[in-house]
Amino acid sequence: MAESEAETPSTPGEFESKYFEFHGVRLPPFCRGKMEEIANFPVRPSDVWIVTYPKSGTSLLQEVVYVVSQGADPDEIGLMNIDEQLPVLEYPQPGLDIIKELTSPRLIKSHLPYRFLPSDLHNGDSKVIYMARNPKDLVVSYYQFHRSLRTMSYRGTFQEFCRRFMNDKLGYGSWFEHVQEFWEHRMDSNVLFLKYEDMHRDLVTMVEQLARFLGVSCDKAQLEALSEHCHQLVDQCCNAEALPVGRVVIFAYLHGVERQLGTEVLKYPSEAISAEGETLNG
Numbered sequence: 001m002a003e004s005e006a007e008t009p010s011t012p013g014e015f016e017s018k019y020f021e022f023h024g025v026r027l028p029p030f031c032r033g034k035m036e037e038i039a040n041f042p043v044r045p046s047d048v049w050i051v052t053y054p055k056s057g058t059s060l061l062q063e064v065v066y067v068v069s070q071g072a073d074p075d076e077i078g079l080m081n082i083d084e085q086l087p088v089l090e091y092p093q094p095g096l097d098i099i100k101e102l103t104s105p106r107l108i109k110s111h112l113p114y115r116f117l118p119s120d121l122h123n124g125d126s127k128v129i130y131m132a133r134n135p136k137d138l139v140v141s142y143y144q145f146h147r148s149l150r151t152m153s154y155r156g157t158f159q160e161f162c163r164r165f166m167n168d169k170l171g172y173g174s175w176f177e178h179v180q181e182f183w184e185h186r187m188d189s190n191v192l193f194l195k196y197e198d199m200h201r202d203l204v205t206m207v208e209q210l211a212r213f214l215g216v217s218c219d220k221a222q223l224e225a226l227s228e229h230c231h232q233l234v235d236q237c238c239n240a241e242a243l244p245v246g247r248v249v250i251f252a253y254l255h256g257v258e259r260q261l262g263t264e265v266l267k268y269p270s271e272a273i274s275a276e277g278e279t280l281n282g
């Protein structure tokens, strides 16, 4: 048995009690008491913010953004602790006071919904890169993550977890609202809306988009070098073995996603469903 499981036999009730509601959104315990300070957090024009719903490929995106903005190569990134340089706004460590004092240009991550982010971001005062990931893979990843947590590990079944996902009962609230809200701001001049799947499908275009958005001027050869570096980062990872048994269950639940998102937004629901349909039939 994994150490985390032995130490934390949380019941569903215990799991529930650790979260709290903020303006109708379920947030993890470490956000408690700091949401007002976050709303008033001073933002700088040189900041770059990376915002995602958890398990949307945040770590990969931060590395890609670091490569594009700093011209770093993957070996350099491998040697540094990049998480220390790109803090998560609402996490206990390093905390808001430290993040406020970081030297510019700051790269800051957050999983908070658009409306809870510092209000200066809503005024367009610094750049925000948002990345969405398709829900069928995200929910598997989020489930595995919750099971591995030391202090509040999840002990329910995957099916129950999917139900929580569909009913907006997970930390950081509704995936649907999270994505939808940013989608509505995708044309704001300070917002770049990306999809995780495009990193795998067409990384070169994404690197170009990022370079343009971040104001990094580079010629064709430099762009190719950056793209090559980013390819190495993408290739370095991927837990392709992730819980294959769960995928069929998600297929059933995602019919609800389609209803909630309506016809316009994104292509995730229908993509997800048809992809699973092929798997099921094949």
Ligand SMILES: Nc1ncnc2c1ncn2[C@@H]1O[C@H](COP(=O)(O)O)[C@@H](OP(=O)(O)O)[C@H]1O
Residues within 6 Å of the ligand: 052, 053, 054, 055, 056, 057, 058, 059, 060, 137, 140, 141, 142, 144, 233, 234, 235, 236, 237, 238, 239, 240, 242
């Ligand atoms: N190079 C990379 N580094 C880190 N995570 C990567 C990655 N490429 C893909 N990922 C995926 O990003 C997900 C984690 O997202 P986040 O960084 O937001 O927590 C994981 O999904 P899986 O759990 O489906 O494998 C992980 O495999």
Ligand SMILES: CCc1ccc(OS(=O)(=O)O)cc1
Residues within 6 Å of the ligand: 028, 054, 055, 058, 111, 145, 149, 152, 171
């Ligand atoms: C348990 C609450 C929690 C903590 C951290 C999260 O983000 S991430 O998966 O580490 O990026 C999400 C939920």
